[in-house]
Amino acid sequence: MPRDVLIVGASAAGLATAEALRNKGYDGRLTLVGDEARLPYDRPPLSKQVLSGAWQPERVRLRDDQAIDKLDAEFQLGRRAVGLDAAGRKVLLDGGERVAFDALVIATGVTPRRLPGDDLEGVHVLRTLDDALALRADLLDRPKVVVVGAGFLGAEVAAVARTMGLEVTLVDPLPVPMRRQFGDMIGKLVGQTHSDHGVALRLGVGVARFVESAGRVAAVELADGTKLDADVVVVGVGSTPATDWLADSGLVLGNGVECDAECRAAPGIYAAPGSAVSRRTVEPVCAGRAAPGPCEPAG
Ligand SMILES: Cc1cc2nc3c(=O)[nH]c(=O)nc-3n(C[C@H](O)[C@H](O)[C@H](O)COP(=O)(O)OP(=O)(O)OC[C@H]3O[C@@H](n4cnc5c(N)ncnc54)[C@H](O)[C@@H]3O)c2cc1C
Structure with missing residues (x-):
């Protein structure tokens, strides 16, 4: 059981992952890194109510302060992940800091074309x-x-x-x-x-x-x-998966991070569905990987 979960991407998918972990009883360390300086917010109203002026910007926040506190997570906001050392279990942030993890969830979504x-x-x-x-x-x-x-x-x-x-x-x-x-x-x-x-x-x-x-x-x-x-x-x-920071990670990147049916890109490394993932059935995990990567041979 991991004791140190790092989620990169502090938006809808990152928040939902953090909440799901806590709801399932995970009581270890939880860190969310996001390159935006804001707590998670909802994007759909941006092109509707926020753009039209019908809503004040604060209204798009996904959770209030109380819910964020209850999550008992460390938010590192305004920090961009720039690299992943998958074998060494560290994410490199802009500024040079390395953040260690037992399990990593990639929730960096997409970026506009x-x-x-x-x-x-x-x-x-x-x-x-x-x-x-x-x-x-x-x-x-x-x-x-x-x-x-x-x-x-x-x-x-x-x-x-x-x-x-x-x-x-x-x-x-x-x-x-x-x-x-x-x-x-x-x-x-x-x-x-x-x-x-x-x-x-x-x-x-x-x-x-x-x-x-x-x-x-x-x-x-x-x-x-x-x-x-x-x-x-x-x-x-349109948009493209925000996977530039994973280019040298050894993960298989297609139209997103390629994963098995459990959203696993490599042992202990997952990608949130619907954003950085293009589903691919990989049985066993990482079979067929051509290049040396973070995965150990299955079995
Ligand atoms: C204007 C707009 C309107 C939309 N309207 C609708 C709608 O009406 N209905 C609908 O179903 N969907 C809509 N969507 C899509 C919906 O918002 C997305 O499906 C949703 O945001 C996906 O959430 P996510 O957490 O997976 O990714 P994202 O919301 O993309 O979040 C990813 C986060 O990771 C951050 N990040 C990226 N790279 C890094 C990095 N290297 N280091 C650290 N952080 C990083 C990003 O800045 C972002 O904060 C809309 C999207 C937009 C932009």
Whole structure:
């Protein structure tokens, strides 16, 4: 039985893991490391109630102080894991500190996919509460918004921005919004609903580049040469597993940390489902591993 559990990623999955361990009677040391400086909060309202201003930011917290205290866990917030020594059972943090563990849970979720040149002022991604607050502040006094990506996130941001009375264009290289999620029929209905509410749709054409003026985004140039004036751009083009810090760990990384059916990536090392995991049946654990890694041969 481990006496020292380290969870990397202090968001929904990290918190749920910590709570489940305590509820199951684990009374050893519990540490959560998270690169955001905030206690765990709920992301779904960020693109809805927080962006629209209907909710104050504090409302997204997943647990109050009392529940956090009861967890009896050490939160190391604002600390980024930058490496894993799986054989030596240590996680390396930014700043050089090494945190030892008996068991590790990887709950680092996903990170937004970026587009070339999207680091311009006025171009936003939306993943964190700080992202949501920065985007809202920008939307409040800037009328022309281009949303790149007509998936869930892009469609939600477009709807909220339109509700705020802004001039919104939704751009996607696919011909139908939310096609990957819902297929053509439902996607067309979603597109029609956006049009009915005054969102301009530019579908079937991708982004060529962001046009800058005085250090800030001024337009989005599409692949067909069209230029869309933009005061604010939101890039919602999907996400990738936040596994960069595990690159040299020896764990098998595919579309996430590859695990067996029990979410085990290696003995004593687990990844939370739904975020950093791409399920793969590995029987016995680590069979078929090509490269030397942290796993001992099964049996
Ligand atoms: C704007 C928005 C709206 C959404 N709306 C919905 C919705 O309506 N319905 C729905 O079902 N889902 C929605 N989702 C998705 C949902 O929020 C995620 O499924 C959920 O957040 C996954 O939780 P998680 O704990 O697995 O990962 P995450 O929430 O991604 O948390 C991972 C945490 O680990 C941290 N981290 C990453 N790398 C490191 C590192 N190296 N060191 C330390 N910490 C690290 C991250 O900063 C983050 O705090 C939405 C997501 C967003 C961003």
